[in-house]
Amino acid sequence: MDDLNTVARPYAAAAFAQAKEESQLDLWSEMLHFLADVVRDADMQAVLVNPKVTDEQRLTLIIDVAGGRLNATATNLVKTLGQFRRLAALPAVAAQFDRLKAEAEERVEVEVISAYKLNAKHQKVIEDAMRERFKRDVVLTNHIDRDLLAGVIIRAGDHVIDISARGRLKALTQELMG
Amino acid sequence: MQLSPAEISDLIKKKIENFDMGAEARTEGTVVSLTDGITRIHGLSDVMAAEMIEFPGGVYGMALNLERDSVGAVILGDYEGISEGDTVKCTGRILEVPVGDALLGRVVDSLGNPIDGKGEIATNESSPIEKIAPGVIDRKSVDQPVQTGLKAIDAMVPIGRGQRELIIGDRQTGKTAIAIDAIINQKGTGIKCIYVAIGQKASSIAGVVRKLEEHGAMDHTIVVAASAADSAAMQYIAPYAGCAMGEYFRDKGEDALIIYDDLTKQAWAYRQVSLLLRRPPGREAYPGDVFYLHSRLLERASRVNADYVERMTNGKVKGKTGSLTALPVIETQAGDVSAFVPTNVISITDGQIFLETDLFNANIRPAINAGLSVSRVGGAAQTNIMKKYGGGVRLALAQYRELAAFAQFASDLDDATRKQLERGQRVTELMKQAQYSPLSVAEMATSLFAANNGYLDDVAKDKVVDFEHALLAYMNSSRKELIDAINAEPQASDEVATKLKAALDDFKKNHSW
Numbered sequence: 069m070d071d072l073n074t075v076a077r078p079y080a081a082a083a084f085a086q087a088k089e090e091s092q093l094d095l096w097s098e099m100l101h102f103l104a105d106v107v108r109d110a111d112m113q114a115v116l117v118n119p120k121v122t123d124e125q126r127l128t129l130i131i132d133v134a135g136g137r138l139n140a141t142a143t144n145l146v147k148t149l150g151q152f153r154r155l156a157a158l159p160a161v162a163a164q165f166d167r168l169k170a171e172a173e174e175r176v177e178v179e180v181i182s183a184y185k186l187n188a189k190h191q192k193v194i195e196d197a198m199r200e201r202f203k204r205d206v207v208l209t210n211h212i213d214r215d216l217l218a219g220v221i222i223r224a225g226d227h228v229i230d231i232s233a234r235g236r237l238k239a240l241t242q243e244l245m246g
Numbered sequence: 247m248q249l250s251p252a253e254i255s256d257l258i259k260k261k262i263e264n265f266d267m268g269a270e271a272r273t274e275g276t277v278v279s280l281t282d283g284i285t286r287i288h289g290l291s292d293v294m295a296a297e298m299i300e301f302p303g304g305v306y307g308m309a310l311n312l313e314r315d316s317v318g319a320v321i322l323g324d325y326e327g328i329s330e331g332d333t334v335k336c337t338g339r340i341l342e343v344p345v346g347d348a349l350l351g352r353v354v355d356s357l358g359n360p361i362d363g364k365g366e367i368a369t370n371e372s373s374p375i376e377k378i379a380p381g382v383i384d385r386k387s388v389d390q391p392v393q394t395g396l397k398a399i400d401a402m403v404p405i406g407r408g409q410r411e412l413i414i415g416d417r418q419t420g421k422t423a424i425a426i427d428a429i430i431n432q433k434g435t436g437i438k439c440i441y442v443a444i445g446q447k448a449s450s451i452a453g454v455v456r457k458l459e460e461h462g463a464m465d466h467t468i469v470v471a472a473s474a475a476d477s478a479a480m481q482y483i484a485p486y487a488g489c490a491m492g493e494y495f496r497d498k499g500e501d502a503l504i505i506y507d508d509l510t511k512q513a514w515a516y517r518q519v520s521l522l523l524r525r526p527p528g529r530e531a532y533p534g535d536v537f538y539l540h541s542r543l544l545e546r547a548s549r550v551n552a553d554y555v556e557r558m559t560n561g562k563v564k565g566k567t568g569s570l571t572a573l574p575v576i577e578t579q580a581g582d583v584s585a586f587v588p589t590n591v592i593s594i595t596d597g598q599i600f601l602e603t604d605l606f607n608a609n610i611r612p613a614i615n616a617g618l619s620v621s622r623v624g625g626a627a628q629t630n631i632m633k634k635y636g637g638g639v640r641l642a643l644a645q646y647r648e649l650a651a652f653a654q655f656a657s658d659l660d661d662a663t664r665k666q667l668e669r670g671q672r673v674t675e676l677m678k679q680a681q682y683s684p685l686s687v688a689e690m691a692t693s694l695f696a697a698n699n700g701y702l703d704d705v706a707k708d709k710v711v712d713f714e715h716a717l718l719a720y721m722n723s724s725r726k727e728l729i730d731a732i733n734a735e736p737q738a739s740d741e742v743a744t745k746l747k748a749a750l751d752d753f754k755k756n757h758s759w
Contacts, residue, residue, distance in 0.1 A: 073315040074314065074315055225291065226273040226274055226275065226289045226290060226291040226292070227271070227272075227273050227274075227291075228271070228273065228274045228335075229271045229272075230271075230272075239265075240262065240265055242304050243261060243265055244258060244261055244262075245304065
């Protein structure tokens with residue numbers, strides 16, 4: 069996973085630059101995620117690691133599957149990846165592309181995990197607070213996890229703010245255990 | 247099932263009351279791999295170098311390698327419960343240990359947790375384990391002695407407060423014995439001691455603690471133990487943890503003595519950690535920063551001036567200097583002092599006490615090689631009387647060594663040579679001292695005075711040790727006031743010399759040995 073990220077970095081940067089030139093960030097993101105899904109597929113994984121399949125065959129297969137959903141430059145990216153045998157890095161490329169895209173659009177994705185569904189007012193409070201904190205536009209998604217008992221966990225990338233009852237109980241347990 | 251003293255409901259209630267309910271805002275990461283106590287973590291975008299990171303189940307680690315896509319960290323403690331995919335949290339704190347007077351008399355691990363079964367340590371102060379040493383402006387020159395209570399050391403290689411004096415020698419040459427004697431001799435002097443045991447057998451550490459207790463030396467001593475069974479990371483950080491505890495005393499205008507026993511094993515532990523973190527190996531497979539590993543540690547042992555102490559205590563302590571004296575121990579392999587780590591530490595320290603297997607086997611204990619042992623700054627700190635009477639010893643031994651080699655071939659020697667040889671033999675005998683029997687300044691001065699003034703010349707060579715015993719027993723009973731006077735003011739005045747002369751004449755005339 070580590071290595072793939074390192075491998076993916078230049079490809080993601082190149083794809084992003086290209087997408088920006090074409091002014092088609094959304095389309096590129098869609099294409100890359102589709103390719104990532106293709107590569108993640110179990111059958112496709114088997115093909116990717118099968119030594120009997122030639123590089124040529126692998127490349128043709130992916131392009132055939134993706135078919136009409138890729139534009140010319142994206143097809144070229146797949147070819148380049150195939151040439152250097154880096155097709156397995158496609159999911160990482162897609163993830164990094166999204167990160168670059170979010171960065172460029174000054175947008176941060178915030179995941180709120182709560183015990184109960186957030187109402188509009190609470191959602192607004194959290195959105196405002198996060199906008200203040202990250203100085204970015206906030207895209208908020210809400211997930212429900214009954215195990216939290218009460219409160220929320222707010223997650224934005226690596227940053228986690230835990231104000232759930234479960235989190236506090238855990239901290240208290242640890243404090244008492246020394 | 248037995249309850250621990252911390253489980254009384256009142257205490258638990260208090261803990262719950264004081265529990266900080268603030269929101270936790272942290273960066274998180276995921277464990278990607280775990281090998282031999284080293285983890286790679288994905289995420290943790292805000293982590294700092296040497297920051298404490300928290301694994302599930304209250305296990306802590308220390309971030310060491312900050313790379314582009316991952317963080318390399320060592321786990322401090324058990325890593326059996328941790329698995330790939332676990333969530334790791336930043337704590338926002340550099341690794342720190344508890345410090346304070348409450349630690350005295352206790353045995354703690356590298357993180358400052360008590361391991362002596364005497365309950366919690368009542369201190370709420372803590373200090374980061376890695377600190378920058380005091381700068382040039384904050385220092386004061388070394389001019390007060392640390393008495394080790396060993397004649398051979400206090401006379402020939404004196405140690406000053408704030409000095410770094412290396413104890414080096416092969417295995418089984420009495421390195422730890424010297425360190426323990428030095429700790430025992432600090433009883434009642436106000437010097438606090440820290441004994442850091444690194445990579446030793448747990449039984450040896452228990453033995454040391456028992457000996458210190460027996461001699462009433464635990465009251466002024468902290469033992470930091472990272473035994474051979476502890477992880478390499480714990481062994482690596484133990485000296486820094488001990489140093490932080492010692493700096494607490496230094497910074498409040500007191501004197502402290504720290505013993506790192508031994509830094510060879512710490513370097514091994516660091517080598518292991520570094521290689522597992524995939525840092526490139528260099529000479530003897532040590533990483534590139536093994537010199538800095540020891541230099542930054544030993545540089546923290548220092549004497550600081552009153553201004554510094556005043557600043558560190560926010561003006562509470564005025565006009566007092568503080569010091570942290572370090573006695574690092576290095577174990578050589580077959581006397582090879584030119585190996586990597588020994589040469590490094592020799593060059594960092596202000597002198598070394600060199601112990602030899604041959605001398606040890608020849609029953610000369612402490613087995614100090616007087617020619618190779620030096621103290622580069624201690625002379626300035628020696629008490630006047632030890633300087634005056636101890637000066638002749640070094641010279642006598644140096645001349646003796648030169649002649650002894652040559653005299654083996656010559657059958658008849660001239661009078662002067664023979665005399666020097668005999669003097670040397672007797673001084674060598676006189677420098678012997680049993681373990682756990684440190685001497686006061688006055689006792690040492692008496693022995694040295696006797697040697698310098700020819701009182702030993704007519705004592706049979708193999709009777710010198712007995713002579714000294716009888717002499718000191720006589721001095722402590724019949725001449726108590728003289729001993730007390732010298733201890734109170736260790737000056738080599740004419741008056742003291744006259745009195746010592748009278749005492750020795752009386753002893754030789756009227757006593758047997």
